[in-house]
Amino acid sequence: MKYLVIDDSKMARRMTIKSLQNIISQEFEVFEATNGQEAVELYNTHQPDLCFMDLTMPIMNGFEATQAICDADEHANIVVVSADIQEHAIEKAKNAGAIGFIKKPVNEDNLKTMLEKLDLLS
Amino acid sequence: MSDEIILTGDEKDCLQELMNISYGSATAAISKIIDRFATLSIPAIKTISAEDLTKHLLLKLKDNKTFFISNQLINGSLSGQNLFIIDSLSAKNLANEFGLDENEQNQEDIEDIVLEITNILSSTASSKLATLLNTKIGFSSPTINYINSKKDFDCDFECNYESIIVISTNLQFENQNINAELVFMKHKKSFEYLKQQLNEFLDEY
Amino acid sequence: MNTNNQLNNIIFNAVDNGIIILEKDLSIIGWNNWLELFTGKSEKEVLTQNLCELYPYINKQKLLRRIKTVLVTNHSTFYTMDQNNFLIDIPYNNITNSQFTSMQQNVTIVPLDIEKEQVCIFIYDNTSLSETNAKLNDLNKELQELSHKDYLTGLYNRRFFAEESTRAIAMSLRNNSEFSIVMMDIDNFKSINDTYGHSAGDTIIVAVANKLQELIRKSDIAARFGGEEFVLLLHEISSQNAMKVAENVRSMVQELEIETESYKIKFTISFGVAQFDTFKDDNNIEHTIARADKALYEAKNSGKNKVILAK
Numbered sequence: 001m002k003y004l005v006i007d008d009s010k011m012a013r014r015m016t017i018k019s020l021q022n023i024i025s026q027e028f029e030v031f032e033a034t035n036g037q038e039a040v041e042l043y044n045t046h047q048p049d050l051c052f053m054d055l056t057m058p059i060m061n062g063f064e065a066t067q068a069i070c071d072a073d074e075h076a077n078i079v080v081v082s083a084d085i086q087e088h089a090i091e092k093a094k095n096a097g098a099i100g101f102i103k104k105p106v107n108e109d110n111l112k113t114m115l116e117k118l119d120l121l122s
Numbered sequence: 123m124s125d126e127i128i129l130t131g132d133e134k135d136c137l138q139e140l141m142n143i144s145y146g147s148a149t150a151a152i153s154k155i156i157d158r159f160a161t162l163s164i165p166a167i168k169t170i171s172a173e174d175l176t177k178h179l180l181l182k183l184k185d186n187k188t189f190f191i192s193n194q195l196i197n198g199s200l201s202g203q204n205l206f207i208i209d210s211l212s213a214k215n216l217a218n219e220f221g222l223d224e225n226e227q228n229q230e231d232i233e234d235i236v237l238e239i240t241n242i243l244s245s246t247a248s249s250k251l252a253t254l255l256n257t258k259i260g261f262s263s264p265t266i267n268y269i270n271s272k273k274d275f276d277c278d279f280e281c282n283y284e285s286i287i288v289i290s291t292n293l294q295f296e297n298q299n300i301n302a303e304l305v306f307m308k309h310k311k312s313f314e315y316l317k318q319q320l321n322e323f324l325d326e327y
Numbered sequence: 328m329n330t331n332n333q334l335n336n337i338i339f340n341a342v343d344n345g346i347i348i349l350e351k352d353l354s355i356i357g358w359n360n361w362l363e364l365f366t367g368k369s370e371k372e373v374l375t376q377n378l379c380e381l382y383p384y385i386n387k388q389k390l391l392r393r394i395k396t397v398l399v400t401n402h403s404t405f406y407t408m409d410q411n412n413f414l415i416d417i418p419y420n421n422i423t424n425s426q427f428t429s430m431q432q433n434v435t436i437v438p439l440d441i442e443k444e445q446v447c448i449f450i451y452d453n454t455s456l457s458e459t460n461a462k463l464n465d466l467n468k469e470l471q472e473l474s475h476k477d478y479l480t481g482l483y484n485r486r487f488f489a490e491e492s493t494r495a496i497a498m499s500l501r502n503n504s505e506f507s508i509v510m511m512d513i514d515n516f517k518s519i520n521d522t523y524g525h526s527a528g529d530t531i532i533v534a535v536a537n538k539l540q541e542l543i544r545k546s547d548i549a550a551r552f553g554g555e556e557f558v559l560l561l562h563e564i565s566s567q568n569a570m571k572v573a574e575n576v577r578s579m580v581q582e583l584e585i586e587t588e589s590y591k592i593k594f595t596i597s598f599g600v601a602q603f604d605t606f607k608d609d610n611n612i613e614h615t616i617a618r619a620d621k622a623l624y625e626a627k628n629s630g631k632n633k634v635i636l637a638k
Binding site: 008009010011012014015018056082083084085086087088103104105 | 132135136138139140142143144145146147149150153159161164254326327
């Protein structure tokens with residue numbers, strides 16, 4: 001399995017990756033991007049199975065990146081991860097193509113719930 | 123004479139992300155309470171001397187601005203002081219967001235609203251941070267000062283804080299010209315505790 | 328299980344502050360003994376009533392907002408008071424001489440049940456603390472007035488000037504010597520404040536004060552009379568010489584350039600000069616000042632940046 005973690009905060013990426021490591025027993029590959037633009041590039045190169053996308057980033061934000069990736073690949077799996085949990089932010093993310101939303105901080109519990117919900121926990 | 127408070131790169135990263143999460147809670151609270159969309163910018167973390175903070179605050183006095191500073195004391199292991207700084211025009215616009223139309227606004231009402239926002243932002247963000255770091259804190263009632271000139275400035279920070287860790291962010295409301303700054307100041311002791319907790323957090327990840 | 332309930336009951340009714348339990352819509356579902364005692368309303372009477380209908384002077388919008396905040400953040404909050412300093416008006420009938428006719432209160436709102444959207448309002452009697460604070464404020468004011476100096480500039484203040492001038496008159500009469508008053512006022516000060524900011528305005532005031540200290544003799548008095556107004560008391564100086572002193576100050580100030588962070592500011596001062604005259608002034612310094620003031624007014628109205636002698 002390949003995962004793409006997008007967040008301008010190193011700590012945030014670390015938290016998502018560590019939680020993944022704790023939940024998933026099999027080996028997997030993780031790619032990291034620090035802004036929306038990098039995210040789009042890395043997605044094109046590696047075609048990850050699941051993306052974790054932060055919303056507030058410089059250069060290209062999470063909404064735009066989600067939109068860009070989903071426009072190019074309608075089967076893209078993007079879960080938005082954000083501290084900003086206002087209703088309309090969630091709406092906007094959905095409209096851009098996101099398939100799920102995790103409220104920060106990412107931990108084993110909420111990550112596991114999301115993976116089970118998406119049926120990506122094999 | 124003051125020993126510098128120093129955060130390592132990792133600790134800074136960690137604190138930044140934790141504050142980011144805490145701000146998310148704070149803006150969500152505002153959104154629920156007054157039904158308006160607000161954003162807090164990504165926190166800029168600096169460690170500075172109390173003198174520099176005073177300078178930074180006095181700098182706001184140029185360009186003819188008058189402003190409000192409200193502050194809330196934090197007690198417990200992360201004790202310190204949170205400042206909310208907003209210029210008069212932004213405060214008026216903020217009052218609008220709270221449903222007070224132009225003619226209803228007098229200084230007392232505006233101050234009340236600034237206090238309310240301070241309470242919401244400061245206590246929500248601080249509590250969230252405390253929860254993330256597995257610790258408990260308490261709050262005092264926020265107080266407010268109207269700053270017109272250097273004279274109005276009661277700089278007692280200089281006595282209480284040798285170095286200050288300043289986590290500042292700008293609050294912005296959609297469609298409105300409201301700019302405000304939230305500043306978190308920590309005592310040296312709580313700063314040491316903070317470092318400890320940050321490292322524990324880092325160890326988990 | 329029962330003991331917990333018992334404890335709650337004891338606390339609710341024995342505690343020395345008011346506890347109101349409210350629904351989100353402000354209807355009262357709890358009203359403790361303290362309130363019954365101080366308001367004269369029993370719990371039975373007020374149950375299910377709307378708190379703001381019961382006490383229409385309470386700011387309903389503010390209270391509703393606060394309650395909402397408490398329920399959303401799950402935190403207690405302080406209810407900031409308006410100038411009345413109470414939520415519920417409880418007339419304070421005390422034998423001792425209290426300056427407050429109503430109980431001064433501190434109010435906290437605490438979340439009780441988030442699901443049911445219920446809160447508790449705690450009311451504390453703050454009156455004696457408020458009285459002590461009020462006395463302290465009065466004493467501070469007195470102290471400030473008793474002190475002789477102006478806080479911002481370090482010059483003498485108006486009060487001290489009044490005392491000094493009385494002494495000056497006495498001395499003048501005794502020694503048959505003369506003294507003069509120079510009233511001065513920074514030109515267009517309001518405009519300077521509006522353009523460059525209050526902070527710059529303060530800097531200018533301090534600069535003028537410092538200049539005055541430099542230029543006068545030890546035996547003379549320089550005082551800050553008001554916002555941008557200064558006054559000099561010059562001992563053993565006739566009006567002619569006082570004019571020279573004033574002119575000296577005027578031209579020095581004209582050359583000054585005040586630098587702030589973003590600006591270089593130039594400004595001028597207008598002057599009115601009057602020599603104390605036993606007959607004209609009827610031995611009353613107020614009259615001397617009035618004459619100097621009139622001369623100052625004339626200077627302002629005839630182009631500013633000049634010195635005028637009083638008649």
